[in-house]
Amino acid sequence: MLEQLAQGYLGMFHNLSTLGFWWWLLAGIVVGLILGVIPGIGGMTFIPLFLPFALYLEPLDALTFIIALSSTTSAGGAITAVLAGVPGESANIATMIDGYPMTKKGQGSRALGAALGGSSFGSILAGLAAAAMIPLVLPMIMAVRSADMVFVVMVGLTFIAALSSGSTLKGLISAGMGVLVAFVGYDFGTLTERFMFGSNYLYDGIPTIPVALGLMALPPMIDLAMGGGTIARVREEVTELRQVWEGYKDVFRHWKLSVRCSLIGYIIGIIPGIGSGTAIWVTYAHAKQSSKTPEKFGTGMVEGVIAPQCAADAKEAGSLLTTMALGLPGSAMYAIILMGFYMVNVVPGPSMLTEHLDLTLTLEYVIILASIIGEIGICFTLAPQMAKLAYVPARIMVPIVISLVFLGAYASNSRIEDVLTMVIFAGLGLAMIRLGYNRAAFIIGFILGGELEHYLRLGIATGGAFFFMRPISIGLIALGIAVLAYEPIKGILAKRRAKLA
Amino acid sequence: MKIKRSSYFLILLLVLLLLAIVLSFRMKSFEAKLLPLAFAGVTSVLIAIQLGRELTAKTEDAGKTAITTAGSYEVERGSISQLLIVVAWLVGLLVSIWLFGFYLSISAFIIAYMILHGSRWLETIIATISVLALMYGVFGRLLGLPMYLGLIFNMLGYY
Numbered sequence: 001m002l003e004q005l006a007q008g009y010l011g012m013f014h015n016l017s018t019l020g021f022w023w024w025l026l027a028g029i030v031v032g033l034i035l036g037v038i039p040g041i042g043g044m045t046f047i048p049l050f051l052p053f054a055l056y057l058e059p060l061d062a063l064t065f066i067i068a069l070s071s072t073t074s075a076g077g078a079i080t081a082v083l084a085g086v087p088g089e090s091a092n093i094a095t096m097i098d099g100y101p102m103t104k105k106g107q108g109s110r111a112l113g114a115a116l117g118g119s120s121f122g123s124i125l126a127g128l129a130a131a132a133m134i135p136l137v138l139p140m141i142m143a144v145r146s147a148d149m150v151f152v153v154m155v156g157l158t159f160i161a162a163l164s165s166g167s168t169l170k171g172l173i174s175a176g177m178g179v180l181v182a183f184v185g186y187d188f189g190t191l192t193e194r195f196m197f198g199s200n201y202l203y204d205g206i207p208t209i210p211v212a213l214g215l216m217a218l219p220p221m222i223d224l225a226m227g228g229g230t231i232a233r234v235r236e237e238v239t240e241l242r243q244v245w246e247g248y249k250d251v252f253r254h255w256k257l258s259v260r261c262s263l264i265g266y267i268i269g270i271i272p273g274i275g276s277g278t279a280i281w282v283t284y285a286h287a288k289q290s291s292k293t294p295e296k297f298g299t300g301m302v303e304g305v306i307a308p309q310c311a312a313d314a315k316e317a318g319s320l321l322t323t324m325a326l327g328l329p330g331s332a333m334y335a336i337i338l339m340g341f342y343m344v345n346v347v348p349g350p351s352m353l354t355e356h357l358d359l360t361l362t363l364e365y366v367i368i369l370a371s372i373i374g375e376i377g378i379c380f381t382l383a384p385q386m387a388k389l390a391y392v393p394a395r396i397m398v399p400i401v402i403s404l405v406f407l408g409a410y411a412s413n414s415r416i417e418d419v420l421t422m423v424i425f426a427g428l429g430l431a432m433i434r435l436g437y438n439r440a441a442f443i444i445g446f447i448l449g450g451e452l453e454h455y456l457r458l459g460i461a462t463g464g465a466f467f468f469m470r471p472i473s474i475g476l477i478a479l480g481i482a483v484l485a486y487e488p489i490k491g492i493l494a495k496r497r498a499k500l501a
Numbered sequence: 502m503k504i505k506r507s508s509y510f511l512i513l514l515l516v517l518l519l520l521a522i523v524l525s526f527r528m529k530s531f532e533a534k535l536l537p538l539a540f541a542g543v544t545s546v547l548i549a550i551q552l553g554r555e556l557t558a559k560t561e562d563a564g565k566t567a568i569t570t571a572g573s574y575e576v577e578r579g580s581i582s583q584l585l586i587v588v589a590w591l592v593g594l595l596v597s598i599w600l601f602g603f604y605l606s607i608s609a610f611i612i613a614y615m616i617l618h619g620s621r622w623l624e625t626i627i628a629t630i631s632v633l634a635l636m637y638g639v640f641g642r643l644l645g646l647p648m649y650l651g652l653i654f655n656m657l658g659y660y
């Protein structure tokens with residue numbers, strides 16, 4: 001194993017020495033920061049647009065760009081959260097609660113420094129933790145067989161359905177529908193047409209990029225078009241770089257809080273289904289409870305800015321490790337990133353910690369490098385200028401982004417029918433949002449449905465009908481049942497307590 | 502008993518799933534139908550339970566201006582007419598692309614949308630030219646993507 005690790009690190013250093021790597025890292029950082037600053041569009045809009053381009057790139061270059069982009073959007077979003085009172089990303093909502101009041105009190109520069117410092121601290125600490133965990137995780141991953149992977153996927157889907165926002169039942173319905181849609185197409189294993197209705201278009205199944213664009217990218221644009229105006233309406237000027245630096249120093253003044261929140265965010269990121277929403281609120285609540293002046297939270301406390309930003313960025317390193325090692329994305333963003341892996345023919349799973357260990361290590365360090373270059377380097381000097389992007393009117397942004405989304409849907413396979421598919425799934429996405437269904441569960445089910453069937457067939461072929469009679473599989477089945485049973489049992493116990501009271 | 506919008510959605514899903522179950526039964530290979538039947542069956546049961554809950558629920562949904570947190574961002578429910586207008590724009594763009602291709606349709610869409618929403622001509626032209634340049638330069642030349650020219654132009658002999 002030591003030899004494997006050494007080879008992995010050697011490969012990583014080789015990757016870091018290529019010019020292409022640094023070019024795509026910088027491109028991802030810049031695009032990620034810009035997307036993060038603009039409320040309403042983020043990684044989930046842009047990454048599916050980028051996927052058709054990924055086909056023409058080396059896997060390392062494409063994945064470096066995608067990971068750098070996704071890991072810097074939260075920092076970009078913190079800029080508008082603090083300066084304009086509008087969170088650029090949902091991960092910045094908690095940051096805004098104390099960040100914007102600080103700006104109103106004339107401490108905007110310091111709040112900005114604290115937010116960006118928290119982001120970079122969380123990213124660096126969690127990135128190092130993830131890289132250090134790989135030797136510990138490797139033996140566990142190696143013990144997992146194809147038969148066990150069936151239940152890894154099933155439990156992962158259960159976690160995502162149960163732990164994400166909204167009701168568990170709706171989450172399970174979304175996941176089930178996503179898996180079913182994955183079965184459309186010609187099944188080469190059994191030479192059977194499934195749900196094709198005689199259409200050649202559906203021969204290879206429903207294409208992934210139009211689904212991703214329709215479900216994730218178009219609904220925010222529709223909502224933006226309905227809302228109109230600019231998202232950010234109040235301008236606050238920030239010019240004091242010295243105060244920005246003071247904010248960075250605040251992260252180290254409160255180093256114990258920063259470390260705790262980064263680790264909380266990292267652990268939450270590892271568990272599939274728990275998104276950034278949970279990470280930021282858990283750490284915000286923790287910062288408030290552990291403060292000597294909790295009553296002042298919400299009025300402009302720097303700890304209220306540091307804690308959620310540390311967690312929001314630390315979560316990325318944890319989510320990336322789970323996505324790469326198990327092929328199990330923890331959130332909608334990572335479901336899209338998982339698509340990127342498949343597009344460049346890199347299949348996440350146990351092989352990422354064996355044959356492709358160099359790539360895994362490289363991508364974890366991309367998070368660290370993106371943080372140093374983007375959050376410390378670029379944002380420190382250009383944050384006030386970047387904040388102006390939040391004032392781009394919707395009437396300019398909407399038609400441009402929608403045009404690019406339509407183009408992106410066509411570009412994946414050069415088929416005009418894909419544009420129609422994208423629009424249909426946009427309608428589904430909009431309905432799911434309005435009615436409280438989990439789009440992340442749907443898209444994860446859609447991506448993993450094919451893998452689930454593949455592992456099931458392998459498991460049955462190697463282990464027979466009782467392929468699941470393995471300790472790991474039984475443990476996973478028990479875990480899945482426990483997760484599903486938790487809420488109903490909690491409800492029954494609460495009713496009993498209420499009756500007794 | 503008032504049927505909510507969400508219940509209509511569930512009924513539609515249930516119909517689709519029952520169709521999926523019937524089609525799965527018709528598949529000759531057991532291996533091919535196993536997972537589709539399993540997931541369609543289980544999901545149908547879940548939908549039926551959710552539908553039952555919604556139809557027997559006592560409280561109504563929140564009002565038209567409710568904020569819901571869904572997926573990755575907060576959504577303020579706008580009016581139905583606003584939604585229909587935006588949907589009309591999208592459907593119009595889709596039909597236009599099918600008939601006239603990407604270049605003409607996207608240019609017309611950007612110009613029409615921006616002007617009708619109060620943009621000045623200069624910023625509209627800059628935005629349109631920028632997107633066209635991106636389309637031609639990146640998608641057309643760099644990626645070598647054969648840009649769809651539209652049914653009308655195909656019929657006129659342009660490919």
